[in-house]
Amino acid sequence: MGEFLREVVRSSDLILTALGQHVAISAAALLLGIVVAVPAGVALTYRPKLASAVLALFGVVNTIPSIVLLGVAMIVLGLGFAPAVAVLFLYSLLPILRGTYTGIREVSPKCIKAARGMGMSRMQMLRLVQLPLALPAIITGIRLSTIYIISWATLSAFIGGGGLGDLIWMGLQSYNFNLVLCGAIPATILSLLVSALLNRVIRLSRRHRSEEVAA
Secondary structure, three states: OHHHHHHHHHOHHHHHHHHHHHHHHHHHHHHHHHHHHHHHHHHHOOOHHHHHHHHHHHHHHHHOOHHHHHHHHHHHHOOOHHHHHHHHHHHHHHHHHHHHHHHHHOOOHHHHHHHHHOOOOHHHHHHHHHHHHHHHHHHHHHHHHHHHHHHHHHHHHHHOOOOOHHHHHHHHHHOOHHHHHHHHHHHHHHHHHHHHHHHHHHHHHHHHHHHHHHO
């Protein structure tokens, strides 16, 4: 334990730099995933047959080993930040897409009927009824994507993307397992903290939804 703490102090600047890179890569991929997958999930609710094919396609993408996709991205985009974000973006899509699609499809028909009875347009119904009620499912999808992305972002070190994977890789090369822990532990803590935060948001959104339905 003492050796590990000394390694933390000695490598503190390196750890902070790698942590910042890790957060930047993960945040960029997640934001791109949200921007693309949430509207796509909404659009698929109007085309259930197409939705099955699209979800199956991205299910196949998620079964491809990340190191393979990183290699392809490296060939196409080169080394660095961009290919790492591109691969993580692809992995982020399925949970958010599925959460959005499922959440909107599971909105009670009674709520839809009531909204139509009030004369709402399709867009008003989506904005004021369906999306608010589907919010817990959407955030659940975002939470899953976030956990995946933070974990897989450690592999971006193999293509020069930086992040906490750099520390893990450097530690493995030099047989410095304390340095490996300096990369692995912050990645784990970051994943747990973000997961706990989003779980809190999910609970609040469910409570808010219950209050709206009761009203």
